[in-house]
Every structure is written in structure tokens, then in C-alpha cells.
Amino acid sequence: MNSAFQCLSNVPPLTEYFLNNHYLGELNFSNPLGMKGEIAEAYADLVKQAWSGHHRAIVPRFFKTKVGHFASQFLGYQQHDAQELLSFLLDGLHEDLNRVKRKEYVELRDAAGRPDEEVAEEAWRNHKRRNDSIIVDIFHGLFKSTLVCPACGKVSVTFDPFCYLSAPLPVSQERTMELFFVYMDPRRKPPQHRVVVPKAGKVLDLCVALAKHTGVPAEQMMVADVFSHRFYKLYQADEALSCILDRDDVFVYEVAGGLAEPGGALVLPVYLRERAPPRDGDPGYGVVLFGHPLLVSVPRAQLSWDALYSLLLERLS
Numbered sequence: 001m002n003s004a005f006q007c008l009s010n011v012p013p014l015t016e017y018f019l020n021n022h023y024l025g026e027l028n029f030s031n032p033l034g035m036k037g038e039i040a041e042a043y044a045d046l047v048k049q050a051w052s053g054h055h056r057a058i059v060p061r062f063f064k065t066k067v068g069h070f071a072s073q074f075l076g077y078q079q080h081d082a083q084e085l086l087s088f089l090l091d092g093l094h095e096d097l098n099r100v101k102r103k104e105y106v107e108l109r110d111a112a113g114r115p116d117e118e119v120a121e122e123a124w125r126n127h128k129r130r131n132d133s134i135i136v137d138i139f140h141g142l143f144k145s146t147l148v149c150p151a152c153g154k155v156s157v158t159f160d161p162f163c164y165l166s167a168p169l170p171v172s173q174e175r176t177m178e179l180f181f182v183y184m185d186p187r188r189k190p191p192q193h194r195v196v197v198p199k200a201g202k203v204l205d206l207c208v209a210l211a212k213h214t215g216v217p218a219e220q221m222m223v224a225d226v227f228s229h230r231f232y233k234l235y236q237a238d239e240a241l242s243c244i245l246d247r248d249d250v251f252v253y254e255v256a257g258g259l260a261e262p263g264g265a266l267v268l269p270v271y272l273r274e275r276a277p278p279r280d281g282d283p284g285y286g287v288v289l290f291g292h293p294l295l296v297s298v299p300r301a302q303l304s305w306d307a308l309y310s311l312l313l314e315r316l317s
Contacts, residue, residue, distance in 0.1 A: 001060070001064065001067075001074075001080065001082075001085060003082045004082045004083075004085040004086040004089060005046065005050075005060070007082075007086060008086070008089065008090075009047055009050055009051070011138065013134075013137075013138055014134060014135075014138055015047055015051065017134050018043070018044040018047045018048070019047065019048060019051060022134075023040055023044055023097060023134070026097045026099055026133070026134070027040060027041070027096065027097065028095070028096060028097060028098045028099075028101065030101060031095050031096070031098055031101075033095045034092070034095035034096045034098065035066075035070050035092055035095070035096055036096075037096045038066055038069075038070075038096070039066060039067070039070065039089070039092040039093060039096050040092075040093055040096035040097055042062055042063045042066040042067075043063065043089070043093060045062060045063065046058070046060050046062075046063040067085070067088070067089075070092065071088050074088075083166065086164070087163075087164060090135055090139060090163050090164060091163070093133070093134075093135050094131065094133045094135035094136065094163070095133075097133040097134055097135065098131060098132060098133045099132040099133060100129070100130055100131065100132050103129075103130040104129060104130070106126045106129055106130060108126065108158075109122065110156065111156065111157040111158070116144065116157065119157060119158075119159060120142055120144070120159045123142060123158070123159035123160075123161070124142060124159075124161075127140070127142075127161045131161070135163070139163050139164065140161055140162065140163055141161070141162055142159040142160065142161055142162070143159065143160045143161075143162050144157065144158075144159055145157070145158045145159075145160060172199070173198060173199055173200070174196050174197065174198060174199060175196070175197060175198075175199050175241075175246075176194055176195070176196050177194070177195055177196075177197055177206065177241075177244070177246075177250065178192060178193070178194050178250070179192070179193055179195070179206075179210070179250040179251065179252055180192050180193075180249075180250070180251045180252070180292075181193055181210060181213075181214055181216075181251075181252050181253075181254070182251055182252070182253045182254065182292075182294070182295070183214075183216075183254050184254045184255070184256070184297065186314060186315045186316070186317060190251070190292075193210060193213050193214075195209040195210055195213065196209065197209050197241060198241070199241070199242070200240075200241075200242075201240075201241045202237065202238055202239065202240060202241060203223050203235045203236065203237050203238070203239045203240075203241060203244075204218060204237040204238065205241065206223060206241060206244075206252075207219075207221040207223065207237070207252070210252055214254075216254050217257070219257065220254055220255055220256070220257050221252050221253065221254060221255070222234060222235075222252070222253045222255050222267065222295055223235040223244075223250065223251075223252050223253075224250070224251050224252075224253065224293075224295070225244065225248045225249065225250060225251075226249045226250075226251050226292055226293060227248075227249065228289070229271070229272070229289035229290055229291060229292065229293065230271060230289060230293055231269055231293055232248075251292065253294075253295040255267050255295060255297045256297035256299075265297040265298055265299050265300065266297070266298050266300060266303070267295050267296070267297055267298075268295070268296050268298055269293055269294070269295060270293060270294040270295070270296050270312060270315075271289055271293050272289065272290050272291040272292075272293065272294075272316075273287045273288065273289055273290070274287070274288060274290050275287060276288045294315060296311065296312065296315055298311060
């Protein structure tokens, strides 16, 4: 309600119309489509309170009660749709302030090849014969519609009145992802990066975007979801980024190149474990995971216990 009122009350011609009491001479108490002038009077009272300069804040109880009386969907104190309220308010103010007391029947004519300007002027005159208020003066306009019959090719042009336009908000096609990048060089601490990627992209797109920050080729990266000190999932390059949620802890690891080549390196997951103190009634020691796991690239030619031990010792040093 606040946003809808702020929107309308900051339209100078409309606010001045109520502050100067011009509405009093145009209240329509007999319009069957209106609300006997009650919405217009309640809105005028609210505008005068808001622009009096005597209040730091106002509580629109009277206005809200009137709105809820004529539109039950706005009863209660839960959150309501501002656009829906604005639509109701514009229509209600128009009918309560309609200068036309008796609406006559208006026959609509076809364009029949006449210029658009002539057809539009006629449509506006017909609209004003049934609808004439401060709301029409400020907000109403005409839509041009052109229909072509696919059978005979006849073109029909009409101009339809409107009071407001519902425009969809643009939807971003990108998302920002936060992640840690783990270098193969153990001397470099894993920095945190924020990268912008397509919402409908693949994991490879994430690697390509990250390559611009790190200088590491995208084909030498592996993306992992880390949870509770272990790998929850290792992602393939062709998987959709929608599989990765914003709340996931994402780690991207630099790995050796040529993994798919014969004789290339193997990528081994490494978990960090430590001895846990014994629990009550358990005389022995347990083992728990800690820290973040690693992905270690091991050359196939060095697949021995001693070589593997030396490599891991270097990574953990």
C-alpha cells in the first residue's frame, strides 16, 4: 500500500487536484460503477495528511478500511500486490470522479481505410463521452491494434483505451558465483573469486570465466562441491550450472594438463584426517576429517608409494 500511494501521490497534477479541493465539485455519487465517492474522499484525506507538513509519519487506517470495504482482497495486514492495489485505486478514483453522470451508448465504427489520426481522434471522443475524469486526463491513452484476416487479407485497425501498462521486469540471464580456486603450487593460498556466468551455461563456462582471473587454462580445472570436509560431487565440464546452488561451497582445482592422454597424470582425491580424542566409554581413538580436501595430480610414471608420499608431503607442507 505504501509503494502504491507513494507512486500516485508524487504525480503533481493529481496531488494538486486534491490539495486544492477541486475534487469536491466532481464527486459522482450516482455512478453504479463507483463507490459513492467514498474512495475519492478517503484518498483526498490521506493526500492532505501526507502533504500537510505537520506529520513525520502517518497511519492510513481510514483509507485502508475503505479500500478493504470495497475490495476484500486487501483486508488484513499481510503483504499485498502493489500493482493490483494501484489498478484498483485508479479505477476507483476514476469512477468516483467521473464527470459523466449518464453514460450514453456509443456505436463503434470500423476504420474503413481512414487515416490513423482520424480514427484515433474519433475513438478518443467516444471514450470521453463515457469516461471523463482527472484520471482520464492524466493517465488514459489509446492502444493501436492492427488485425489482418489470414483468409481475405482485410486489415482492421482499432484504438482501445487503457489506464495503465503492465510491463514485465527484465530477467537477468547471468548469475554471479562465488568460489575458491586451489592452485597446484602449494605456496599459493586459495583465493576467493566472484565470476559472472550464463544462467543456462555449463560447468565449462564457469572454468572459462575463471581462467580470465587466474591465468590457468579452463581445460586444467576441475570443479567440486565440498561438504563436511569431503567431496560431495565432482562436476563434469558438460553439466549444467543450474546443478550448482548458491549455497554450495564450490572449489575449483588446478590439475595437470593432458589427463586424457596415454601416460598422462592421474587425479587423486586426498582427505585430511586427524585423531579424535576418545569419547565416553570408548577407550580407543577415532579419526575425523578436517580442512578442505585436495585433488592431487600424480604422473603415472611415479605411481609408487615413495613418490606418492613425497608428492603429498610437498602439497601439504
